[in-house]
Amino acid sequence: MSSRFLPLADVADELNVTESQVYHLVRSGDLAAIKIGGRGQWRVERAKLEEFIERKYAETAAWVADNPLLARDATE
Template sequence: MEPRFLLLSEVAAELNVSDSQVYHMVRRGELPAIKIGGRGQWRVERARLEEYIAAKYAETAEWVAQNPLTERDEEA
């Protein structure tokens, strides 16, 4: 069974980005997270991460639809 909550470093590994990128995503409110414990360690619920990923797929699909590939782009 997978853990319900992930460390920021685990989220970074899942998304193949840096730990600091994930920290900034959390601090900007882009990726929902909670602070727990006396030291205020961040945790991201796996379900929230999956929702974030799904939202990014939808956002990307919308961008692609609004920015069709041109012949010039195909040459690059």
């Protein structure tokens, strides 16, 4: 059974980005996380990570729809 909460390093591995990029996503509010423990370590709930990924797919699809490759299509 996988853990409900992931440390930022594991989130970075899942997204194939750096840990500092994940920290920025958390601090900007783009990726929901909680701070726990005496040293205030960040944890991201697996469900929140999946919601973030789905939101990014939707944002990317909207961007692609709004930015067609007209120049490339005209040369083919």
